Amino acid sequence: DQQVKQNSPSLSVQEGRISILNCDYTNSMFDYFLWYKKYPAEGPTFLISISSIKDKNEDGRFTVFLNKSAKHLSLHIVPSQPGDSAVYFCAASALSGGGADGLTFGKGTHLIIQP
């Protein structure tokens, strides 16, 4: 049972445009969400996070939006750059449970930035 779903295995965006990566979750206990970026043959690296007390968090070109009622979050990258081409993983955790269950990851979305 996938508790964190990334329904788009891949996404192609033109350089300079906005990239929007989506993530849905089913576990209502999740209240902390993270995005990780992964290049081939490397481990995932942390990008940005958001807790459920917020609906938006921004860091430079990266913005994460959280819609709790829809159990949906999205990562916006603007403007998209060639170096953004990577696999992006959405992850979730339950702060209220002390986080002892670890992170639950989605399957990832492969973002391809076209020149």
Next chain:
Amino acid sequence: DTAVSQTPKYLVTQMGNDKSIKCEQNLGHDTMYWYKQDSKKFLKIMFSYNNKELIINETVPNRFSPKSPDKAHLNLHINSLELGDSAVYFCASSRGLPAYNEQFFGPGTRLTVL
């Protein structure tokens, strides 16, 4: 300097063998993890250690045994390897529990069981 390192990077072995994967972090973190990324690309947590004590042990076969000699190391030993163990294994570390702090991942170890 590599923050989280794993050895070996690639491991090819026969069914039934016993193998170990080593992980070291030089970030001064007190929590370390092992994740498995299977052929369907799901990244699933297997174990978590905080200050050398096991705090997460997901449903994995007991052929998998993590060992943490100190806070900077978390090794993964696998007995009687099976075909289904073929995957990429990632080690990670964080300061404190996973929900509060970002996790830093190693480069992964690709295990192939023949």
